[in-house]
Amino acid sequence: MCGIHGVVALKRPQQFPQQWLTMMGDITAHRGPDDSGIYVAENIALGMRRLSVIDLAGGHQPISSDDGQLVLVCNGEIYNYRELRAGLSDCHFKTNSDVEVILHLYRQYGVDCLQHLNGMFAFALWDNRKQQLMLARDRLGIKPLYYGERNGYLAFSTESKALLTLPDFQAEVCPEGLAQYLNLGYVPAPYSMFKGIRKLEVASYLLIDSQGIQQQQYWQPDFTATPQHSEQNWVQQIRQQLERSVEMQMVSDVPLGAFLSGGVDSSAIVALMSRHSSRPVKTYAIGFDTGSAGRFYNELPYARAVAQQYGTEHREIVVKPDVVSLLPKLLWHLDEPVADSAFITTWLVSQFARQDVTVILSGVGGDELFGGYRRYQGEHYLQQYRKVPAWLRHNVISPLAGKLPGDRHSKWLNTLRLAKAFVQSAELSDDERYLRYMQVFSPSQCQQLLAGDNNTSNLLQQHYRNSNASDGLWRMFDTDRQTQLPDDLLLLTDKMTMATSLECRVPFLDHNIVQLAVTIPPQLVMKNGRLKHLLKEALSDLLPPEILDRPKRGFGAPLGAWLKQELAGLLQLFINRECVERRGLLSWPLIEQTLAQHIAGREDHTDHLLALLNLEIWCQLYIDGHSAEHISETIRMSA
Incomplete structure (x- = not known):
């Protein structure tokens, strides 16, 4: 696990200064405090920061082939590397690291090496003979990768802030990224919030050489249903695949633990980890002070019940409204604003867990795969309502x-x-209804906010309409896996855990589990409208009914309630007419209306206000150049 970065020449030969790699590595040092490395040759410069997890002594990067013609930097973990090494018995391995296997697979299969990998990764592989760089991202987008072109070269990094250290890159707001952010509360790939910096889409790779840049998608789920299986057969397959994924992802040369919210997904991970661990699993939970809505969001009793059942080494942290002073620091780490309060709780529990462990397992992805969201449930009830x-x-x-x-x-x-x-x-078309479920500001509201200057196409609707899935449920999932999952949930999970130098693994998103899930007939996924029906049946002998059938609760903070009371001053500080008009990005009237409706309780505008708040703080950080410490002090003084 680490951060990678580099530059590659496009049209004409270039020699890049080593200092560029140093600057890019220094600003992402939190991702890899244990080691660093560089490779510089004509037309190419590669760098990395390493968090040592597997082969602590021998896993230094960049790593090269025996003849020096292939050079690799990789962020992530290859979980099936031992199986792959066994199948490459005629190859000479210099280390015991997981990523070295990529070099040997590339030598044999070229870009098709990606088809053999089971893991979370973003890597850069330089082929000196071809004078070609390959950039690739894992199937589900667990690991991020940014890139941009300037003055005859392409620069890339795990974090976009690293590109901004280079002399040819400036921090400017991307109009398309801003429009998407206002609509969705995050910036979907290929956009980023920075003009001229893009995100590589999920399950895709780039080939970069003097002929130009080629992009290709190398994987997508096959949504062909398999109705001949009985319900019990599906239950058995889900259990077997999930248990195999958890066991595979527990491989580590450093201490590991698990996030435990007390929900179905994290509880399942802890239960299965306990079956494959000779020691008590270390678990970490977060709760809220019983201020505004704190009791409604507090899940600690459920987490304690699971921890007690499996005898884990359990630790808890309780959060109060004053954590908002962390917003500038966390938004700096995020690289782009996200209207999702889960990034606050994720960072807090990650910092807490990092006191004991270097690797953490999370239940992210279970809701998407097995019908855990109420928007999926809505499709079931829609048939009855009509x-x-x-x-x-x-x-x-x-x-x-x-x-x-x-x-x-x-x-x-x-x-x-x-x-x-x-x-x-309920009366909207399928794609419009899905967008209504997902949007923060509607397209018409975005037009008002951007003073009519918004010709950006809606990526969510494009993905929905282009999906190969024939059923509405799996069409929503297919859209989620290309948008919200990688660019909201996985992005904040990666950035917030790595901000504390903690590696987070997500067993539900093993691509084999994904492929299994999307072949399940939709009527079984949520049988009789029960969220996660098949998954809960697969876990029925591991978790009690009070965990399996408890109400759905998101992993966020009660910011909406806090913004009405304890944190009302925060809105006045960052979302006021003078501030909005000075920034010059948005129009004030709709913002004024949104504030009034939320404070009066007529509408819940938590997501809208968080989107606006985080956008302004992000602008102060990256566009104005203020330090996170300076903005945090301003917040504390206004409290």
């Missing part, structure tokens, strides 16, 4: 739903909010 006479839906139910409150910070308010959203989207 049996209601149209005149009753349009003239009675819809107007009543419009009067429901939009707050989410108690059980009943959250239920009413979800009912309201369901009814208001």
Whole structure:
């Protein structure tokens, strides 16, 4: 696990200064505090920062082939490297590291080496004979990779801030990235928030040489359903694949543990880890002070129950509203704003866990794969709702739903909010309904915010319409796997864990589990509307009913409630007319309306306000050049 970076010539021969690699490595040193390395030759310069996890003594990078013609830097882990090494018995391995196997696979298969890898990775492989650089990203986008072209060369890095250290790159807001961010609350690939810097899409690679840049996708799930299996057979296959993935991802030469929220996914990971560990698993949980909505979001009792059941070495941290002073630091690490409070909780629990372990396992991905989101459940109930006479839906139910409150910070308010959203989207087309579920600001609101200057196409709708999945449920998942999963959930997971020099692994996102899941008939995934039905059946002997059937809760903080009370001053500090107009990116009237509705409790605008708040802090960091410490001090003084 590490951070990688480098530059490669495009049209004309170039010799790059070693200092460039030093600058890129220094700003991403948190990703790899244990080691660093560089490789510089004509037309190419590669660098890395290493967090030592496997082969602590021999895993130094860059790593080269015996003849020196292939050179590799890789961020991530190859979980099946031992199996691959055994199958490459005629090859000479210089180390015991997992990533060396990529060099030998490339020598045999070329770019098709990617088809053999099971892991999370982003790597750069220089082929000196071809004078060609290959950049590749794993199938699910667990590891990020940014790149940009300037003055006859291409630069790349695990974090976009590293590119900004180079003399030809400046921090400017990307108009397309900004429009996507306002719409979705994150910036989907290929855009980033920086003009001229792109993100490599999931399951894709670039080939860069003097002829230009080629991009190719090398994998996507096959959504062909397999209806002949019985429900019990599906349950057995899910259990076997998940257990195999957990066992495979527990391989480490350093201490490891698990995040434990008390939800189904993290509890499943802990239960399966316990079956394959000779020592008690180290688990880490986060809860909230019982201020505004804290009790509603607090999951510590559930986490304690699982920890007690499996005898883990369990530790907890309790969060209070004053954690918002961390926002500037965390947004600096994120590289781009995200309207998802989970990045705060993820960093806090990561920092906490890093006191004991270097590797952590997480339940990220279980909701996407096995029907854990209410938007997936909405598709199930939509069929029933549309049996209601149209005149009753349009003239009675819809107007009543419009009067429901939009707050989410108690059980009943959250239920009413979800009912309201369901009814208001029920008459839309499939792709429009999906977008309504996912959006922060609607396309028309984005037009108002950007003063009509928004011609950016909607990537979510494009992915939805282009999906190979024929069923609505899997079409939503297919869109999620290319957008929200890599560019929101996995991005914040990677950036926040690596900010504390902690490696996070996600067993649910083994591509074999993904392929298995997408062949399950949709009616079984959520049988009778039960979220994660098959997964829960697969875990029924491991977890008690109070864990399996507890209400769904996201891994975020109660920021919406805090912004009304304890943190009201934060909005006044960063989201005010003078600040917005001075920034010059957005129009004030809709923002003023959004603030008023949220504070009055007429609508829940947590995501909207968090999007605006994080955007302004991000601009102060990267566009204005203020330090995170300076902005944090401003926040503390206003409290």
